[in-house]
Amino acid sequence: YKSREIERRSLDVDGLKRSFLEWLVYSVGKDARAATRRDWFHTVALAVRDRLVDRWMDTTRTYYQKDAKRVYYLSLEFLIGRLLSNSLANLGITEECRKALDQIGISLEDVVDAEPDAALGNGGLGRLAACFLDSMASEALPGYGYGIRYEFGLFEQRFEHGWQVEYPEQWLQFGNPWEFPRPEVLYPVQFYGRVEEFRDSVGEKAYRWVDAERVLAMAYDTPVVGYGGNTINTLRLWSARATRDFNFGHFNDGAYMKAVEQKVLSENLSRVLYPNDATEGGKELRLKQEYFFTSASLQDILRRYLQHHTTFDNLPDKAAIQLNDTHPAIGIAELMRLLVDQHGVVWDKAWDITRATFSYTNHTLLPEALEAWPVRMVERVLPRHMQIIYEINAKFLNRSKARAAGDNGRLSRLSLIDERGDRRVRMGNLAFLGSHKVNGVSALHTDLMKQTVFADFHAEFPDRINNKTNGITPRRWLHQSNPPLAALITSRIGQGWIKDLPQIKALAEKADDVVFREEFRRAKRKNKKRLAAFIARQTGIEVQVDSLFDVQVKRMHEYKRQLLNILQAIALYNEMRDNPTIAWVPVTKIFAGKAAPSYHMAKLIIKLINDVAKVVNHDPSVHDNLKIVLLPNYNVTAAEIIMPAADLSEQISTAGMEASGTGNMKLALNGALTIGTLDGANVEIREHVGEDNIFIFGLTAEEVNDLRASGGFNPREVIASNPSLKRALDMISTGVFSPDDPNRYHPILQALTDGGDHFLVTADFAAYCEAQEQAMELYRDQEEWTRKAILNTANMGWFSSDRTIMEYATEIWDVHPVKPEHVE
Ligand code: 26Q
Known part of the structure; x- marks a missing residue:
C-alpha cells in the first residue's frame, strides 16, 4: 500500500506515466489502443485529481483544527x-504531464481539448x-x-x-x-x-x-x-x-x-x-x-x-x-x-x-x-x-x-x-x-x-x-491562456508576477526596447494565428493574421451596444468601397456572445451582424481589407483563445450602464488597447494605463443622465446631420443586408428613431467613429502600437482578483x- 500511495502522489514524469496507464485500464476500462481522446481526458484528470486529494484534506483539516x-x-x-490545464498549471506539473503523455504517444493539447x-x-x-x-x-x-x-x-x-x-x-x-x-x-x-x-x-x-x-x-x-x-x-x-x-x-x-x-x-x-x-x-x-x-x-x-x-x-x-x-x-x-x-x-x-x-x-x-x-x-x-x-x-x-x-x-x-x-x-x-x-x-x-x-x-x-x-485571475487569464506572452514576461522579470501581478509593472521600461517590442509582437502574432485557425474551423472564414483584430466579446445586450460597433463596420465598409485606392488598414471585426433566449432585440442584432458579415466578407471590392466574424457559442474556453489574440478591445457600453466589466481587464492585460466609454472599470483602467494608451470617446455617465433628464435629444436630427450614419441605417432599412426580408430590421431602426434611442447609439456614433479612425491610424505605426500595448500589459497589475479578494x-x-x- 505504501508504495502505491507514493505512486499516486508522484509528480515526476515516470510516476505520472505509470498512473495514467493504471487509471486508463482499471478505472476507465480501456487499453491504450482503444482509448479515445475523451478516455484520455478522464484518465489524466483522475490521475491529476489523485495529486490533489492529500493537500485538499490537509487544507480542510487545518481550517477545522484551527x-x-x-x-x-x-x-x-x-x-x-x-479545469485540467488549470490544475496542471497551478500544481506546476504541465511540462511533466506533457512529457509523460508524449511517451505514450498522446498530445496534451488533445487531451485538454476533450474536456467540456x-x-x-x-x-x-x-x-x-x-x-x-x-x-x-x-x-x-x-x-x-x-x-x-x-x-x-x-x-x-x-x-x-x-x-x-x-x-x-x-x-x-x-x-x-x-x-x-x-x-x-x-x-x-x-x-x-x-x-x-x-x-x-x-x-x-x-x-x-x-x-x-x-x-x-x-x-x-x-x-x-x-x-x-x-x-x-x-x-x-x-x-x-x-x-x-x-x-x-x-x-x-x-x-x-x-x-x-x-x-x-x-x-x-x-x-x-x-x-x-x-x-x-x-x-x-x-x-x-x-x-x-x-x-x-x-x-x-x-x-x-x-x-x-x-x-x-x-x-x-x-x-x-x-x-x-x-x-x-x-x-x-x-x-x-x-x-x-x-x-x-x-x-x-x-x-x-x-x-x-x-x-x-x-x-x-x-x-x-x-x-x-x-x-x-x-x-x-x-x-x-x-x-x-x-x-x-x-x-x-x-x-x-x-x-x-x-x-x-x-x-x-x-x-x-x-x-x-x-x-x-x-x-x-x-x-x-x-x-x-x-x-x-x-x-x-x-x-x-x-x-x-x-x-x-x-x-x-x-x-x-x-x-x-473587480479583478481577474492572472493564472487563467495570462499564465495559462497566453503561453507565448507568459514565457516572454517570465524570461525578463521572473515568474513572481503570477502570484503578485503588480510586479508586471517592471515591463514598462521595456516598452522603449526595440528588441522587446519585436518579441512582444511575435507573441501576439502567434496568438492571432491560433485564433485565425479557430475562426476558420468554427466559421469557415479566412482572416488576415496581420489585420487589426478588433474584438467585442460579451453577452449580447442593447446597453453593451454591439449595434454601435456593427454600424461603424458598415460605415467603414462604405468608405472602403468609395475609396478603393487608399491603402486601408486591414481590419477584422470579431464578435462573440450569447443573447438570452427571450431577448428578441438582442437576437435580432445577432442576425444583423451575421447578415452584414455575409455581404462584407464576400464583396471583392474591399479587397479583404474588412472581415466580420461572429463566433458561435462564446464560453470560457473560447475566451481563452480570443483574449490573447486581440489588438483592440471594445468596451463601448452606454456610460453608467456597465457596472464594471471584466473582459475589459482580460483584454488589456493581454496587450489589447481599449476603445471605450468612461463606464464601469474602464474609468480605472484609463487611470492605470494612462490616457495616452487608451481610446476614450462618447458621453460621460453624467452627460447621459443630463441628456435623458432634459429630454433634449432627437435621434432623427443626429441621423440627418451625419451622412455616414444615415447611409448605414438606410442600407439596413432598404434590405441591402436582408434582400430576402427587407423589413427584417424594422424593430432596430424603430428603436433608434421613434423609440428615442434609449442607449444613445446615434448620440455616440460620430465620436466612436473618430476614435476608431485614431486606432486604425495608430495601427499603421506598429512600433508605436506595440509600445502602447506593452504599457497596457505592464500597468494592469492592480486588476488582479488577488487584490480584489484581499480587499x-x-x-x-x-x-x-x-x-x-x-x-x-
Ligand atoms: C436574475 C433573476 C432571474 C434570472 C436570472 C437573473 C440574473 C442572472 C445573472 C441576473 C443577472 C445575472 C448576471 C449579471 C452579471 O453578470 N452582471 C455583470 O457582473 C459583472 C461582475 O461584477 C460586471 O463586471 C458586469 O458589469 C455586470 O453586468
Missing part, C-alpha cells in the same frame, strides 16, 4: 470553464465568482463556494441561417472526473405549506412551518487548487434529490403513480441554469432554486460552526457570508428562521448575528434587473419567510419613521415591499438591510449606487456602501490567510 474564520461565497453561478467547458453561469457575475475562488485558494484564504450543480449549464449557441438557436449544454453527459459526490451530506429543504402559531416552553409566541413539501439537497465537492498547490479549497454544489418518504404508508393505484411523479419532478430544481443575465421576471422555479441552495448552504454552515460552538454568539467571528447579487438574498430571512425557529435564539439577537454575518455585492443598476418577487408567490412558496420579511420591515420602518418626518416618499422607498401595483418583495432592499457591508464593483458604479438605487439607504447607513473594483478579506470579511499544515 477553527479558522471561513468565508462562504454564495452564488447561483460559477463559470469555471475547464463547465458553464454554470451566464457571464461576468459567474466568471467573477470563479476568479474569486482561484484567488482565495492562491491567497490561502479559508474560502468556500456554494452554488447549484446544474445538470444543464448555459445553453449551447448555434447559428441557423444567421439566427441564434439554443441547444442544451450537457456537460455531465460523460461524467465529471473532478467532483466528489457526498451522498451523506444531505439537507432537507421545504416549500409551500403553512405557518402554525404556538406557545413555546416559556409561554412566548412561536411559529412552525408545517405541511410543507420536502426536497433533499445533496452535496458534490470540487477541489479548488490555489497557485502552487498548497491551499486546496472546496466548491460545494447542491443537487436536488427526491425524499424517500413516499415509501412510507400505502397508496391506491393512482396516488402511487402521482406520488412517484411528484418525486421525480422535485429533482427538476437543479436541472437547468436560467439563461438570463438581466431579468427573469417572477418565475417560481427560479425563486425555488434561490431558496434551495441558500437553505442547504446555511444549514451546512451552521452544522460546521456547531462542531466547535454551543451558542450562536460567535457566528460572525467564524463565518462571513457573501451574497453574489441578490440571488441568494432570501438567505437573510432563512438565517433568521433557522436561528429563531429552529435554535430558539431571540429575535433581536438573531438579527444582530445575521447582519454581522452577511454582506452583499450589487452588480447592476438597471431597474429591470433588480429582483422583486411577487408577495403572493413568496407567501405561497415560503410562507414563514414572508412573515419574517414583514417583521424585519416593520421594525426597520418604525425606527426610520422619526427621521423620515415630512417625507412620505422616503419611507415607501425604504420599504422591503414595493406597494405600487402588485405587491413585491425588493430583494435589493432586503440584502442591504440584512448586511453589514454592501459593495459595488467599480468606483463609478459604487458612486452611482449611492446616488440612485440606494440613495435613501445610503443616507440612513452612510458607512455601509463601499467599493470593491474583501480585510475590509468586509475579517478573514485571514491560514497556511495548511501538510502531513506526510
Whole structure:
C-alpha cells in the first residue's frame, strides 16, 4: 500500500506515466489502443485529481483544527470553464504531464481539448465568482463556494441561417472526473405549506412551518487548487434529490403513480441554469432554486460552526457570508428562521448575528434587473419567510419613521415591499438591510449606487456602501491562456508576477526596447494565428493574421451596444468601397456572445451582424481589407483563445450602464488597447494605463443622465446631420443586408428613431467613429502600437482578483490567510 500511495502522489514524469496507464485500464476500462481522446481526458484528470486529494484534506483539516474564520461565497453561478490545464498549471506539473503523455504517444493539447467547458453561469457575475475562488485558494484564504450543480449549464449557441438557436449544454453527459459526490451530506429543504402559531416552553409566541413539501439537497465537492498547490479549497454544489418518504404508508393505484411523479419532478430544481443575465421576471422555479441552495448552504454552515460552538454568539467571528447579487438574498430571512425557529435564539439577537454575518455585492443598476418577487408567490412558496420579511420591515420602518418626518416618499422607498401595483418583495432592499457591508464593483458604479438605487439607504447607513473594483485571475487569464506572452514576461522579470501581478509593472521600461517590442509582437502574432485557425474551423472564414483584430466579446445586450460597433463596420465598409485606392488598414471585426433566449432585440442584432458579415466578407471590392466574424457559442474556453489574440478591445457600453466589466481587464492585460466609454472599470483602467494608451470617446455617465433628464435629444436630427450614419441605417432599412426580408430590421431602426434611442447609439456614433479612425491610424505605426500595448500589459497589475479578494478579506470579511499544515 505504501508504495502505491507514493505512486499516486508522484509528480515526476515516470510516476505520472505509470498512473495514467493504471487509471486508463482499471478505472476507465480501456487499453491504450482503444482509448479515445475523451478516455484520455478522464484518465489524466483522475490521475491529476489523485495529486490533489492529500493537500485538499490537509487544507480542510487545518481550517477545522484551527477553527479558522471561513468565508462562504454564495452564488447561483460559477463559470469555471475547464479545469485540467488549470490544475496542471497551478500544481506546476504541465511540462511533466506533457512529457509523460508524449511517451505514450498522446498530445496534451488533445487531451485538454476533450474536456467540456463547465458553464454554470451566464457571464461576468459567474466568471467573477470563479476568479474569486482561484484567488482565495492562491491567497490561502479559508474560502468556500456554494452554488447549484446544474445538470444543464448555459445553453449551447448555434447559428441557423444567421439566427441564434439554443441547444442544451450537457456537460455531465460523460461524467465529471473532478467532483466528489457526498451522498451523506444531505439537507432537507421545504416549500409551500403553512405557518402554525404556538406557545413555546416559556409561554412566548412561536411559529412552525408545517405541511410543507420536502426536497433533499445533496452535496458534490470540487477541489479548488490555489497557485502552487498548497491551499486546496472546496466548491460545494447542491443537487436536488427526491425524499424517500413516499415509501412510507400505502397508496391506491393512482396516488402511487402521482406520488412517484411528484418525486421525480422535485429533482427538476437543479436541472437547468436560467439563461438570463438581466431579468427573469417572477418565475417560481427560479425563486425555488434561490431558496434551495441558500437553505442547504446555511444549514451546512451552521452544522460546521456547531462542531466547535454551543451558542450562536460567535457566528460572525467564524463565518462571513457573501451574497453574489441578490440571488441568494432570501438567505437573510432563512438565517433568521433557522436561528429563531429552529435554535430558539431571540429575535433581536438573531438579527444582530445575521447582519454581522452577511454582506452583499450589487452588480447592476438597471431597474429591470433588480429582483422583486411577487408577495403572493413568496407567501405561497415560503410562507414563514414572508412573515419574517414583514417583521424585519416593520421594525426597520418604525425606527426610520422619526427621521423620515415630512417625507412620505422616503419611507415607501425604504420599504422591503414595493406597494405600487402588485405587491413585491425588493430583494435589493432586503440584502442591504440584512448586511453589514454592501459593495459595488467599480468606483463609478459604487458612486452611482449611492446616488440612485440606494440613495435613501445610503443616507440612513452612510458607512455601509463601499467599493470593491473587480479583478481577474492572472493564472487563467495570462499564465495559462497566453503561453507565448507568459514565457516572454517570465524570461525578463521572473515568474513572481503570477502570484503578485503588480510586479508586471517592471515591463514598462521595456516598452522603449526595440528588441522587446519585436518579441512582444511575435507573441501576439502567434496568438492571432491560433485564433485565425479557430475562426476558420468554427466559421469557415479566412482572416488576415496581420489585420487589426478588433474584438467585442460579451453577452449580447442593447446597453453593451454591439449595434454601435456593427454600424461603424458598415460605415467603414462604405468608405472602403468609395475609396478603393487608399491603402486601408486591414481590419477584422470579431464578435462573440450569447443573447438570452427571450431577448428578441438582442437576437435580432445577432442576425444583423451575421447578415452584414455575409455581404462584407464576400464583396471583392474591399479587397479583404474588412472581415466580420461572429463566433458561435462564446464560453470560457473560447475566451481563452480570443483574449490573447486581440489588438483592440471594445468596451463601448452606454456610460453608467456597465457596472464594471471584466473582459475589459482580460483584454488589456493581454496587450489589447481599449476603445471605450468612461463606464464601469474602464474609468480605472484609463487611470492605470494612462490616457495616452487608451481610446476614450462618447458621453460621460453624467452627460447621459443630463441628456435623458432634459429630454433634449432627437435621434432623427443626429441621423440627418451625419451622412455616414444615415447611409448605414438606410442600407439596413432598404434590405441591402436582408434582400430576402427587407423589413427584417424594422424593430432596430424603430428603436433608434421613434423609440428615442434609449442607449444613445446615434448620440455616440460620430465620436466612436473618430476614435476608431485614431486606432486604425495608430495601427499603421506598429512600433508605436506595440509600445502602447506593452504599457497596457505592464500597468494592469492592480486588476488582479488577488487584490480584489484581499480587499474583501480585510475590509468586509475579517478573514485571514491560514497556511495548511501538510502531513506526510
Ligand atoms: C436574475 C433573476 C432571474 C434570472 C436570472 C437573473 C440574473 C442572472 C445573472 C441576473 C443577472 C445575472 C448576471 C449579471 C452579471 O453578470 N452582471 C455583470 O457582473 C459583472 C461582475 O461584477 C460586471 O463586471 C458586469 O458589469 C455586470 O453586468
